[in-house]
Amino acid sequence: MKIAIIGTGNLGKSIAKGLIANNAITTLYLTKRALEGISEFEGYKNVTLTTDNNEAVQKSDILIFAIQPSHFEEILISIAPFLTENHVLISTVTGFTIAKIESIVGENQFIIRAMPNTAIAVGKSMTCLCSNTKGEKRIKVAEAIFNRLGHSLCIPETQMQAATVVCASGIAFWMRLIRATTQAAIQLGFDAKEAQELAMYTSEGAANLLITNGNHPEEEIDRVTTPKGCTIEGLNEMEHKGLSSSLIQGMIASFNKISTIKEEQI
Ligand SMILES: NC(=O)C1=CN([C@@H]2O[C@H](COP(=O)(O)OP(=O)(O)OC[C@H]3O[C@@H](n4cnc5c(N)ncnc54)[C@H](O)[C@@H]3O)[C@@H](O)[C@H]2O)C=CC1
Numbered sequence: 001m002k003i004a005i006i007g008t009g010n011l012g013k014s015i016a017k018g019l020i021a022n023n024a025i026t027t028l029y030l031t032k033r034a035l036e037g038i039s040e041f042e043g044y045k046n047v048t049l050t051t052d053n054n055e056a057v058q059k060s061d062i063l064i065f066a067i068q069p070s071h072f073e074e075i076l077i078s079i080a081p082f083l084t085e086n087h088v089l090i091s092t093v094t095g096f097t098i099a100k101i102e103s104i105v106g107e108n109q110f111i112i113r114a115m116p117n118t119a120i121a122v123g124k125s126m127t128c129l130c131s132n133t134k135g136e137k138r139i140k141v142a143e144a145i146f147n148r149l150g151h152s153l154c155i156p157e158t159q160m161q162a163a164t165v166v167c168a169s170g171i172a173f174w175m176r177l178i179r180a181t182t183q184a185a186i187q188l189g190f191d192a193k194e195a196q197e198l199a200m201y202t203s204e205g206a207a208n209l210l211i212t213n214g215n216h217p218e219e220e221i222d223r224v225t226t227p228k229g230c231t232i233e234g235l236n237e238m239e240h241k242g243l244s245s246s247l248i249q250g251m252i253a254s255f256n257k258i259s260t261i262k263e264e265q266i
Pocket residue numbers: 006007008009010011012031032033034053065066067068069071075092093094115116117118168169
């Protein structure tokens with residue numbers, strides 16, 4: 001696959017690392033206004049770094065846009081003359097609707113919105129996908145890319161804002177939970193490195209139990225909570241202090257914030 005990442009910042013770099021590590025490219029163009037920030041990709045076979053978005057578009061079939069919402073319109077306008085009807089446009093841009101993209105480049109383009117997360121760098125992204133009518137014919141291509149780099153789910157565009165919170169912002173939320181667990185482990189006597197090791201692998205095990213067994217989390221909790229034991233004591237104390245409630249309220253706040261981001265159309 002000939003892929004270009006237009007805007008190689010935090011997310012774009014993560015996607016590039018995942019694509020390179022998984023041998024998912026024939027050629028890869030990485031664009032950025034100042035190339036110093038992506039010098040780590042210099043020297044990779046078939047990877048080209050450039051400030052020229054038009055060159056990247058002309059040399060690629062699949063265009064992954066990973067720029068800030070406020071830059072997207074001007075970039076689409078500037079690359080539009082170089083688009084052919086065979087290009088597949090994949091936008092990761094938060095809150096920028098398919099209708100808005102079509103209003104700039106036209107309806108006769110394969111347009112897909114993808115909401116991955118930074119775990120794409122290690123092949124573990126949860127990525128949600130949707131497309132315009134023409135893009136339905138290429139959604140399998142997007143699924144193939146993102147399934148190599150984790151797990152994907154096709155959803156209606158109306159759920160993209162929620163998917164942004166759960167999957168993309170979700171990485172930050174889970175990191176904070178892992179950090180809090182690490183802090184507790186240090187207070188309970190582990191050194192910092194061991195504490196993080198315990199927290200990381202325990203959270204990985206918890207997620208894998210659900211992924212592998214398909215159970216509801218409460219079924220797994222029931223297996224751990226010995227009656228009158230230490231787990232239920234701790235769990236109930238966390239809930240008295242608002243663990244579930246604060247997570248839910250934080251995610252709703254995050255969702256509401258997206259509506260205020262420039263270019264948000266949904
Ligand atoms: N960071 C994340 O975890 C996620 C971000 N997103 C979305 O992806 C987009 C990018 O997010 P980040 O990577 O965090 O932002 P970022 O600010 O780190 O990256 C954007 C990059 O675009 C480059 N850029 C700006 N104008 C350009 C131009 N004319 N030509 C080429 N490159 C240009 C900037 O130099 C920068 O490196 C945003 O719309 C964000 O909402 C979506 C999912 C996850």
